[in-house]
Ligand code: HEC
């Protein structure tokens with residue numbers, strides 16, 4: 001294990017999160033520091049503060065507290081011991097550390113040319129403040145498959161309320177457009193329309209959202225509504241050639 005590589009990871013983490021928040025510091029073990037007993041990735045003599053700073057980047061990148069990976073003594077019947085490997089999440093995090101080191105150290109360094117300044121992959125690159133780095137369309141479609149359209153739409157609204165502005169999920173028009181198109185491919189046209197309409201509720205001035213809705217309306221046989229939506233799409237985005245062509249075909253010739 002190269003020491004330089006580890007220090008590089010720590011340094012990059014510090015660049016990614018120069019401001020360490022006070023919030024996570026509250027969860028640090030109190031009292032005199034215990035020796036570091038169970039390091040299998042970081043070097044055994046890593047400065048304690050460098051390790052703790054890295055740990056704080058983990059909590060921010062995943063949106064969790066230390067107890068997500070560690071036995072902090074907060075759960076009943078447990079005694080605080082950060083060296084224990086009893087939580088699957090800690091074991092996975094160690095694999096993640098090795099994966100990130102491989103991406104940065106073994107793959108990106110072998111590119112024939114690099115973008116400047118070089119881009120370093122960190123936990124936040126994938127996790128964006130979430131423990132499960134799933135795209136919003138996947139989250140919504142999974143809810144749709146297990147609980148139906150109404151639950152999936154409620155989930156979308158709740159996630160939007162909770163995460164809007166955090167960067168954890170993309171609340172632009174692409175994810176719900178994806179959901180609608182996926183459902184159309186599965187011939188669930190009526191359900192697809194629900195998601196296109198939900199998109200328009202939040203993005204009423206988006207040309208692409210109107211264009212997608214028009215596609216769904218057309219598939220469901222509502223040509224009049226599709227024409228209106230395509231017209232709206234073209235008025236909002238005059239460069240939408242697909243909508244313009246659709247209008248030429250759909251509109252009754254004088
Ligand atoms: C996403 C999972 C994760 C989170 C969250 C996390 N840690 Fe860790 N922590 C690890 C892993 C993995 C190791 C072991 C690293 C190794 O094997 O080199 C570790 C090791 C440690 C150790 C060394 C324990 C020992 O003696 O071996 C301490 C101390 C520690 N973490 C403190 C914290 C604190 C404090 C927080 C909250 C601010 C925190 N960690 C949050 C994953 C996490």
Ligand code: HEC
Pocket residue numbers: 058062089090092093096097100121122123124125126127131132133
């Ligand atoms: C290239 C993308 C990527 C990067 C970078 C990444 N992760 Fe992950 N992470 C994932 C994926 C994908 C999963 C889901 C793995 C699974 O199926 O359990 C995951 C899962 C996890 C989990 C388990 C979550 C759970 O609920 O079981 C932890 C903990 C975790 N990552 C920590 C980290 C830490 C710490 C880092 C930085 C050292 C990191 N990850 C960097 C993609 C990434």
